[in-house]
Amino acid sequence: MDLSLWQYQFRVIMLGDSTVGKSSLLKRYTEDLFLDCINQTVGVDFYVHFLEVEPGVRIKLQFWDTAGQERFRSVTRSYYRNSVGGLLVFDLTNRASFEHVRDWHEEVQERVRPHAVLFVLVGHKSDLASGRAVTREEAERLAGQLGAPYVEASSKTGWNVADAVELLARRVYQGLRSGEVQLRGGWDGVKCSVPRALELRPPEEAAAAAAAAANGKKSCDC
Numbered sequence: 658m659d660l661s662l663w664q665y666q667f668r669v670i671m672l673g674d675s676t677v678g679k680s681s682l683l684k685r686y687t688e689d690l691f692l693d694c695i696n697q698t699v700g701v702d703f704y705v706h707f708l709e710v711e712p713g714v715r716i717k718l719q720f721w722d723t724a725g726q727e728r729f730r731s732v733t734r735s736y737y738r739n740s741v742g743g744l745l746v747f748d749l750t751n752r753a754s755f756e757h758v759r760d761w762h763e764e765v766q767e768r769v770r771p772h773a774v775l776f777v778l779v780g781h782k783s784d785l786a787s788g789r790a791v792t793r794e795e796a797e798r799l800a801g802q803l804g805a806p807y808v809e810a811s812s813k814t815g816w817n818v819a820d821a822v823e824l825l826a827r828r829v830y831q832g833l834r835s836g837e838v839q840l841r842g843g844w845d846g847v848k849c850s851v852p853r854a855l856e857l858r859p860p861e862e863a864a865a866a867a868a869a870a871a872n873g874k875k876s877c878d879c
């Protein structure tokens with residue numbers, strides 16, 4: 658895939674308590690690596706990955722990995738507003754991290770109002786099955802209440818990691834097509850690399866025109 662060609666950029670935030678595995682999830686997704694002793698995130702880290710959501714439509718996913726610790730919250734809050742998607746992560750072996758999911762969700766919603774962020778709820782560290790402290794049923798119930806799909810995943814084995822992230826990316830893309838997600842001036846949640854009018858065309862036509870526009874290095878006004 659030619660990485661210089663992308664039609665949309667989505668900014669996604671990682672949410673959840675410290676040590677639930679947010680950074681590990683991104684490392685697995687973007688580099689296919691897992692580290693037993695991953696460095697603790699301080700402030701905000703930044704990861705990028707490219708995804709073709711449908712033939713010819715390439716998305717640049719930009720992830721903001723926040724530190725879960727309370728003392729860093731002031732650093733991370735300012736980023737919520739410029740996000741279109743959020744991965745709400747808890748550790749399946751850590752009951753408290755599950756109980757805090759609602760707080761993370763509320764904290765984001767409060768700051769982006771009247772706009773919304775689209776979420777996926779991730780029950781993480783599914784490889785530690787014997788230490789499970791949250792049932793699939795209760796996680797699914799919570800996800801339903803938050804209006805988000807639920808996925809269980811493991812960065813250690815790699816199981817379902819790409820599915821969880823790409824479910825969110827596809828949700829945002831569908832939201833963009835349906836009008837649920839709208840491009841707004843001065844907002845960095847979604848950026849496009851092609852002129853605005855292309856969005857109104859059918860996907861195949863838009864993709865072809867977008868590639869042509871990107872080749873000609875036209876800039877985006879949205």
Ligand SMILES: Nc1nc2c(ncn2[C@@H]2O[C@H](COP(=O)(O)OP(=O)(O)O)[C@@H](O)[C@H]2O)c(=O)[nH]1
Pocket residue numbers: 673674675676677678679680681682692693694695696697698725781782783784785810811812813814
């Ligand atoms: N068993 C297991 N351990 C994990 C998994 N993901 C992360 N960890 C471990 O959990 C700890 C915290 O991970 P980290 O990514 O720093 O969490 P963060 O604070 O949410 O970013 C590290 O020791 C990781 O190696 C997983 O899927 N399974």
Ligand SMILES: [Mg+2]
Pocket residue numbers: 679680681696697698722723724
């Ligand atoms: Mg981290």
